[in-house]
Amino acid sequence: MNTQKLRQHQVDKHLEPFRQLARRRVPTGGWLKTIRLALGLTLRQQAKRCNIAFPTLHSTEHSEAEDRITLGQLRKMAAALDCELVYALVPSKPLSEITETQAEKIAQEEVFSVAHSMALENQRPTDTFLAEQIESRKRELLTGKWSKLWG
Known part of the structure; x- marks a missing residue:
């Protein structure tokens, strides 16, 4: 097996657990809002936990729901919800x-x-x-x- 094929095989194998996740849709309103609501936190309570202003959190949740959030922002907001950001590019086929x-x-x-x-x-x-x-x-x-x- 040449190194190109080996590298390809390793990446495909590494991505396998993500394939099923890639088919799932982001909840309406985004993950930040969905998890915050599931935890029973209001916008104001979560903003306080994040050490940011209420309007900033509101804007951040909207940014995530509209795919305009940066990975850095999302990682910070996820940590404030005791969550981990999992990031992967999953090819549509091997x-x-x-x-x-x-x-x-x-x-x-x-x-x-x-x-x-x-x-x-x-x-x-x-x-x-x-x-x-x-x-x-x-x-x-x-x-x-x-x-x-x-x-």
């Missing part, structure tokens, strides 16, 4: 699949551009031959530097 799809796309573009030129000269190869060439080029791309996949 990283290996994303990489293979990109390699396949490039291989198809390259092979079909040559096939098109050959077709103009009435020498178009068979579909089976083209599929073999695409697969061969895809494998070649995946064994090379992956940075070349992203142009």
Whole structure:
């Protein structure tokens, strides 16, 4: 296994516990407000616990609900609620699949551009031959530097 594949495998494995969480929606009003209310805290009580003004907390809760809050602010507010901020980027599919799809796309573009030129000269190869060439080029791309996949 090459180092690129190993790194990809390790990241995918590390992200596995987050995959189910990624499908969940943020509660209406955001997590800060939801947890504060579940704890039975008023805005004023929580603002006092955070050592910030009531309007600032109100504005911060709205910022979080509208995806305008910074990670630093969210981390600070989470700590004031005795919560931990968990942060992850979760790919929509395994990283290996994303990489293979990109390699396949490039291989198809390259092979079909040559096939098109050959077709103009009435020498178009068979579909089976083209599929073999695409697969061969895809494998070649995946064994090379992956940075070349992203142009």
